[in-house]
Amino acid sequence: MATANIKQVARHAGVSLGTVSNVLNRPDTVAPATRQRVLDAITELGYVRNDSARQLRAGHSRTVAIVVLDVANPFFTDLVRGAEQVVEDAGAMLVVCNSGEDSARERRHLDLLQEQRVRGVLITPVGHGSQPHLDMLIDRGIPVVLVDRGTGQASRCSVAVDDVRGGRLAVDHLLERGHRRIAYVGGPFSIAQVADRHAGAAAALEDHGDAELRVATTTSLTVAAGRHAAEDLLALPALQRPTAVFCANDLIALGVLQEMTARGLRVPADVAIVGYDDIEFAGAAAVPLSSVRQPREQLGRTAAQLLLEEASSGETHRHRHVVFQPELVVRRSSDQPRR
Amino acid sequence: MATANIKQVARHAGVSLGTVSNVLNRPDTVAPATRQRVLDAITELGYVRNDSARQLRAGHSRTVAIVVLDVANPFFTDLVRGAEQVVEDAGAMLVVCNSGEDSARERRHLDLLQEQRVRGVLITPVGHGSQPHLDMLIDRGIPVVLVDRGTGQASRCSVAVDDVRGGRLAVDHLLERGHRRIAYVGGPFSIAQVADRHAGAAAALEDHGDAELRVATTTSLTVAAGRHAAEDLLALPALQRPTAVFCANDLIALGVLQEMTARGLRVPADVAIVGYDDIEFAGAAAVPLSSVRQPREQLGRTAAQLLLEEASSGETHRHRHVVFQPELVVRRSSDQPRR
């Protein structure tokens, strides 16, 4: 029950406490015979290092945290997998926290992480990414890397994908296919990606005076939200109804697709759909979904690398901002010229 | 940089160190005026509790870990969400670890968690769930709850869904629809669920001497694995080719669906498909997918409850095994009588 401690190991091996510690941390500084004796004592007593004590002494832990908006969103799970690789290769541990797009929960998590003196935090913050509590972490010397948010802030590193460009790619494609009444479905706009993708979409339209962009705001980025938005669009008079829908993410796009099909519209003949994120299921959807792909795992890997770099380089660190370019994947859901 | 500690707060507020601790932990035992003075000092110095020290003193942490086979699998993310609710309501923190179905990584995680003296571990272990390193945790006094594995072991609590029954439900349904050549796609069989669902499927066939069950083993439970398996099935001579496929999970089922459709087969007319898990995307697939639904979040919640219960009740705890019943959701992919 009460696990053995280093002192008991020392006594059992007939050495001093410091020697055991040396066996654990610098094995080559202790004579082979003694080392073996200590090792034997360790296995015999089933000794396990107490990380709290170790951390207390060291002043910081060997864990890195990633705070995501939604653990169940494939975008974030891929991010996590990427970060995981890098962090674990560095001998650290990655803990995943879920803010659920709830600012209070995010806050709670950050407070807890601070108390744990984590080595650093990877975060996609709720909102625009310049919250005071992020600055607080930094003030306390905890490196923060912003993921997919607030690129260009001076006080922290960031990695992001160019969402404005992604929005533009999607809508350029729809315009090129002959669509002129286009809807953008997404929300809430307090999420920067939602706003940026919209900005890109709007920018694409500037060259086309005859085209219009209708916005259907949702309260979250889920399949259910997509279904509701589709209902609203279907309630419009036929002449105002958009012929193409660009969605802020694939979950919403799948919801829209589902509802449209259920109401008897053909995709892409009656309405074209383009999503965002290119999650694994996009290609397996009722109608394979066109989508804007982001290098998700790479995003996670890069973020983790920047973080570890900052954590180990200390004062000399210069913050960097890495921006990846998205890529449009055209599938059946939008691949038909508008008659 | 170097964060303030409790002693500095004490000096700043003109009280003893113990009093600060009391303000933090039993606020009502200290006089309002003093308390306020301490509180002011805390905010002024930006003091943050050091959890390592706290843990060291307490002997254990306030975190609970959940070790899953795949962070990106919706089954597990829902599990995590369920557990999260319960754990956070109890004022603890849930850390998510990903074994990636790799026994060595699982092992590494458990070692680390042990060093951290976590309060308890929720785990879906790689393999059959009676590994020696799980016993080691228990020997050290760390409660372990098995999730979806090894029901009935005497030394730990467990929660599970009756997978044998789930397999039976699925295949009973297919038989009832008139199918006689049925395939089971899934693997590796070292995963208990894969084996149990197969057992259920096989049991369902026992009453039908004229029906046969062909097994296509996969190396993992992914969409890609499903596609490969479908290729193999399609390579069979037409008369041996199954008219219905029951898949060990929805990811595989989506892969099969994708490949079958791509090769020109109609679902469900030429081949019926039933998946397992009823993930959110099942209903949004190319052909809405029949699937066996599990109460995923509830599974997570219950597991967490059992764990916390054990962690706080100590010696008096009696291990429990909770088994939930799955439910078949029939959608278009299998909803047509065999001609």
Place this chain on the structure above:
DNA sequence: CCGGTTCGATGAAACGTTTTAGGCGCTATA
């Protein structure tokens, strides 16, 4: 044989909490 060097091991200090025993001053009770 002696001074210097190296190897291996030791003991003590320090990290920041929580907890416990106790002390002090006051009031209520006998």
Place this chain on the structure above:
DNA sequence: TATAGCGCCTAAAACGTTTCATCGAACCGG
């Protein structure tokens, strides 16, 4: 008036590491 009780606070010990200064022994060259 003594005393018990109470409210509020303090001082010190303990949790289990890591690290650093030190020390003895052995060895080597001169």
